[in-house]
Amino acid sequence: MTTLAEEVLAGSRLALARLLTLIENEDPQGEAALDRLFPHSGRAHWIGITGSPGAGKSSLVNRLARAFRQPADGSPPRTVAIVAVDPSSPFTGGALLGDRVRMRDLSGDPGVFIRSMASRGALGGLARTTPAVVQALDAAGFDVILIETVGAGQSEVEIARLAHTIIVVEAPGMGDDIQAIKAGILEIADILVLNKADLPGAENTLRSLRAMLELGSPRREAPAENEPPVWRPPLVATIATQNEGIAELMKHIRAHADYLRQSGGWQARDRSRLQTQLEELLQAALLRRWRSSLPDGRYQQILGDLQARRISPYQALHDLLDEADLPQSFQRGSSALLTS
Amino acid sequence: MTTLAEEVLAGSRLALARLLTLIENEDPQGEAALDRLFPHSGRAHWIGITGSPGAGKSSLVNRLARAFRQPADGSPPRTVAIVAVDPSSPFTGGALLGDRVRMRDLSGDPGVFIRSMASRGALGGLARTTPAVVQALDAAGFDVILIETVGAGQSEVEIARLAHTIIVVEAPGMGDDIQAIKAGILEIADILVLNKADLPGAENTLRSLRAMLELGSPRREAPAENEPPVWRPPLVATIATQNEGIAELMKHIRAHADYLRQSGGWQARDRSRLQTQLEELLQAALLRRWRSSLPDGRYQQILGDLQARRISPYQALHDLLDEADLPQSFQRGSSALLTS
Numbered sequence: 001m002t003t004l005a006e007e008v009l010a011g012s013r014l015a016l017a018r019l020l021t022l023i024e025n026e027d028p029q030g031e032a033a034l035d036r037l038f039p040h041s042g043r044a045h046w047i048g049i050t051g052s053p054g055a056g057k058s059s060l061v062n063r064l065a066r067a068f069r070q071p072a073d074g075s076p077p078r079t080v081a082i083v084a085v086d087p088s089s090p091f092t093g094g095a096l097l098g099d100r101v102r103m104r105d106l107s108g109d110p111g112v113f114i115r116s117m118a119s120r121g122a123l124g125g126l127a128r129t130t131p132a133v134v135q136a137l138d139a140a141g142f143d144v145i146l147i148e149t150v151g152a153g154q155s156e157v158e159i160a161r162l163a164h165t166i167i168v169v170e171a172p173g174m175g176d177d178i179q180a181i182k183a184g185i186l187e188i189a190d191i192l193v194l195n196k197a198d199l200p201g202a203e204n205t206l207r208s209l210r211a212m213l214e215l216g217s218p219r220r221e222a223p224a225e226n227e228p229p230v231w232r233p234p235l236v237a238t239i240a241t242q243n244e245g246i247a248e249l250m251k252h253i254r255a256h257a258d259y260l261r262q263s264g265g266w267q268a269r270d271r272s273r274l275q276t277q278l279e280e281l282l283q284a285a286l287l288r289r290w291r292s293s294l295p296d297g298r299y300q301q302i303l304g305d306l307q308a309r310r311i312s313p314y315q316a317l318h319d320l321l322d323e324a325d326l327p328q329s330f331q332r333g334s335s336a337l338l339t340s
Numbered sequence: 341m342t343t344l345a346e347e348v349l350a351g352s353r354l355a356l357a358r359l360l361t362l363i364e365n366e367d368p369q370g371e372a373a374l375d376r377l378f379p380h381s382g383r384a385h386w387i388g389i390t391g392s393p394g395a396g397k398s399s400l401v402n403r404l405a406r407a408f409r410q411p412a413d414g415s416p417p418r419t420v421a422i423v424a425v426d427p428s429s430p431f432t433g434g435a436l437l438g439d440r441v442r443m444r445d446l447s448g449d450p451g452v453f454i455r456s457m458a459s460r461g462a463l464g465g466l467a468r469t470t471p472a473v474v475q476a477l478d479a480a481g482f483d484v485i486l487i488e489t490v491g492a493g494q495s496e497v498e499i500a501r502l503a504h505t506i507i508v509v510e511a512p513g514m515g516d517d518i519q520a521i522k523a524g525i526l527e528i529a530d531i532l533v534l535n536k537a538d539l540p541g542a543e544n545t546l547r548s549l550r551a552m553l554e555l556g557s558p559r560r561e562a563p564a565e566n567e568p569p570v571w572r573p574p575l576v577a578t579i580a581t582q583n584e585g586i587a588e589l590m591k592h593i594r595a596h597a598d599y600l601r602q603s604g605g606w607q608a609r610d611r612s613r614l615q616t617q618l619e620e621l622l623q624a625a626l627l628r629r630w631r632s633s634l635p636d637g638r639y640q641q642i643l644g645d646l647q648a649r650r651i652s653p654y655q656a657l658h659d660l661l662d663e664a665d666l667p668q669s670f671q672r673g674s675s676a677l678l679t680s
Contacts, residue, residue, distance in 0.1 A: 031654040038652035132653065267647070274646045274653065279627060281657045286626040287619060289661070306614045307607070312378035313472065313614065314371040317621045321629070 004029070005036035008140050013113065016140050020115055023132045034132055037139035042270065044081075044138040045257055048163030049148045055171040056195040058084075059240035061148045062106060067250050068144050069111055078143035079111040083134060085149045085159050113142065130159055131277040161188060162273050164266060165256045167249075169193045170209065172201040189233050191252050197237035197245065209235055231259050298323065344369070345376035348480050353453065356480050360455055363472045374472055377479035382610065384421075384478040385597055388503030389488045395511040396535040398424075399580035401488045402446060407590050408484050409451055418483035419451040423474060425489045425499050453482065470499055471617040501528060502613050504606060505596045507589075509533045510549065512541040529573050531592050537577035537585065549575055571599050638663070 004022075007015035022030030047064075049057050061082060068078045106112045115137075117130065130147075137145050149159050168189035192213065194206055213233060234252050238245030260266040291299060302320060305311045311319065347355030359377075362370030387404075389397050401422060408418045446452045455477075457470060470487070477485050489499050508529035532553065534546055553573060574592050578585030600606040631639060642660060645651045651659065 035652040035655055038655075039649045042649050135653075271643060271647050275643055277653050278643070278646065278656055278660075281653060282630070282660065283623040283627050285657060285661060286630055287623050290622065290626055303611060303615055303618070306618065307611050309379045309382050312375040313475075313617050313621060315375055315378075316618055317625060320618075320622065321625060 005033040008033070008037060008136070009040065011141070013110075016113065016136070017115075019136055020133050023136060024117065024129050026129065030132075034136060034139075037136060040139040040141075041135045042138065044142055044145050045165070046134060046138070046145050046147060046163040047253065048159070048161065048166045049146060049169060050159075050166070051169035051193075052171065055169040056240050057148055057169050060169055060193065060195055060238065061146050063238075063240050063243055063246045064146060064249070064253075065106055065112055067246050069109060072247050072250070077111065079113075079141065081113045081137040081140075081142040081145045082106075082115065083130070083137070083145065083147045084114070084116045085130060085147065113137065113140075131162055131273060131280075134162065164260055164269050165190050165253060167191045167193055167253075169195050170205065171196040172199040172205040190231065190256050191249070192233055192235045193245075193249060194235065194237045195240055198239050198242075202237070206235065206237060229259060229263050231256065231263075231265075294320070294323070345373040348373070348377060348476070349380065351481070353450075356453065356476070357455075359476055360473050363476060364457065364469050366469065370472070374476060374479075377476060380479040380481075381475045382478065384482055384485050385505065386474060386478070386485050386487060386503040387593065388499070388501065388506045389486060389509060390499075390506070391509035391533075392511065395509040396580050397488055397509050400509055400533065400535055400578065401486050403578075403580050403583055403586045404486060404589070404593075405446055405452055407586050409449060412587050412590070417451065419453075419481065421453045421477040421480075421482040421485045422446075422455065423470070423477070423485065423487045424454070424456045425470060425487065453477065453480075471502055471613065471620075474502065504600055504609050505530050505593060507531045507533055507593075509535050510545065511536040512539040512545040530571065530596050531589070532573055532575045533585075533589060534575065534577045535580050538579050538582075542577070546575070546577060569599060569603050571596065571603075571605075634660070634663070 004015055004019055008019055019030060019033050023034065024030075049061055049064075051057060061084075065080045065082060068080050070077060106114065115133065117133065134145055134147060147159065147163055166188050168191075170193070172194065192209060194202065194209060196202070197206075213235060236245055236249045236252060238249060240246070257266075260269070299320075302311070302316050306313065306316050344355055344359055348359055359370060359373050363374065364370075389401055389404075391397060401424075405420045405422060408420045410417060446454065455473065457473065474485055474487060487499065487503055506528050508531075510533070512534065532549060534542065534549060536542070537546075553575060576585055576589045576592060578589060580586070597606075600609070639660075642651075642656050646653065646656050
């Protein structure tokens with residue numbers, strides 16, 4: 001496995017693609033390679049892009065990738081990896097619909113790497129593997145990693161939260177349900193984008209987004225020694241298909257990176273992301289180990305009792321925790337269970 | 341707590357609302373009451389309603405509730421609880437937008453109970469508490485429980501999966517992103533609904549939904565003794581605001597309940613739901629207990645090493661598992677960790 005990690009560090013895209021597949025499959029070979037790569041990670045700017053379906057996130061991501069490759073301000077080009085997280089299914093073969101467009105726009109540029117991840121229906125699976133995939137890309141040396149999620153559910157928001165900078169993308173007037181979702185994700189936005197700003201109703205939507213931003217108090221990062229600087233999420237209107245507003249958006253992205261480095265937020269987000277990732281891994285590992293420590297058939301028996309309503313889920317939990325071959329320190333009753 | 345459970349069983353709506361709040365807050369008093377109530381659960385028909393934002397799920401749920409209360413076929417009215425799961429936020433105060441309409445339509449009927457649940461941003465929180473909330477409503481004696489999710493993310497799909505019968509609701513032509521989401525949730529549909537069937541493009545959307553249904557192989561429940569019956573998800577066009585198509589939808593809902601009882605699917609879904617719920621509870625409990633078994637400060641130290649890239653997340657995982665006061669049966673190295 002040393003070889004795989006070294007090939008990735010040497011810039012092999014083929015090795016990188018193989019590594020990402022191993023990580024997605026939670027294969028021990030992927031873990032071993034990531035162990036070797038991990039010291040090289042921690043340098044990239046992770047940018048999450050989330051928001052309502054139909055807001056044009058894919059087009060926006062493509063434009064951002066191109067803007068990083070050919071900066072309008074004459075700064076040196078930066079390498080870009082795109083991770084598209086997609087709740088797709090065997091039904092469609094897992095292809096992301098925007099991929100064809102994306103390929104046409106960005107393929108042939110060795111400074112761009114694109115990876116689609118499908119959720120395949122397992123709760124927590126993506127939450128467990130996405131951070132590792134992005135870490136691998138980070139270690140592979142990409143300057144910028146764009147994490148795009150399809151949809152605006154809770155999982156997507158959690159995935160976007162991995163990032164240093166979270167961009168929430170909306171489009172003009174998309175109905176009441178969208179408004180409800182908007183409220184849920186607006187508060188995580190570092191930068192708010194109204195895309196498709198040439199559509200009817202754009203003025204109204206801009207006005208109501210601005211009002212919502214003013215309602216929300218500014219988010220603060222972990223406090224630094226003195227009074228920390230405060231970031232007020234800007235609202236940017238774009239028309240991604242015509243490349244309009246992209247330069248302004250890039251300006252805010254750079255400003256946010258500067259802000260994070262000054263405020264200590266860069267480290268705070270890195271730490272909270274690593275903690276979340278570790279806890280996801282721990283939960284899964286503890287459950288598996290714990291289950292394998294139970295006598296054969298006991299778990300099925302408890303499930304049977306549960307289904308027959310002889311015991312409740314909480315009683316089943318306590319019985320199972322009491323019976324497993326657990327050490328003294330684990331046997332603290334329900335009080336330890338309910339405080340973290 | 342005996343009192344609370346008994347009040348709920350005696351039909352007190354106030355006690356029920358209090359119990360649900362305790363459960364949502366993961367309060368031990370809620371657990372204790374649910375222990376007492378659990379033997380009374382397992383009778384209700386759990387119906388999940390999910391699908392794209394803007395598809396009109398709330399209106400449809402209201403119509404279904406009314407149809408169960410006043411069956412068109414002359415069958416006895418059934419009591420209905422509605423659980424609306426909403427990714428809302430402190431930003432809006434957590435109010436579900438459809439609630440005002442819902443209240444106007446359904447309030448004053450003691451046979452209907454409505455509960456909104458907000459996700460409050462914690463990954464896994466809703467997945468852990470929603471089943472218990474629905475179980476409490478089940479034990480409280482409601483015949484039908486409608487579980488409505490806002491949005492169509494992975495969490496929403498998992499929540500819908502709790503149900504015996506899963507209804508996926510779409511609306512005509514909502515763009516490419518919606519198509520991608522559609523593919524992800526279509527395969528879990530027991531009944532597929534095209535709502536707002538009077539909108540332009542309805543014919544096209546019906547055609548493409550029908551094509552997707554034909555592509556998908558029929559889902560099978562746990563096999564019975566002989567060849568099990570097969571359920572082919574029907575496609576129903578509705579206009580919820582005008583009550584059109586609701587009678588046909590009700591017919592399919594009843595047919596699906598009959599099918600589940602004949603095929604053994606009713607028990608299979610109940611069992612898989614209880615297993616998932618137990619595993620969610622176990623994961624959280626094991627993580628908390630495990631963390632409290634570590635020496636003070638050790639967890640923070642590991643997080644520091646992780647952030648400094650001195651160790652990788654997988655190394656941190658193995659170190660932590662090795663160091664905790666874990667019994668022999670837990671010390672099986674990474675092979676036990678990677679097989680379930």
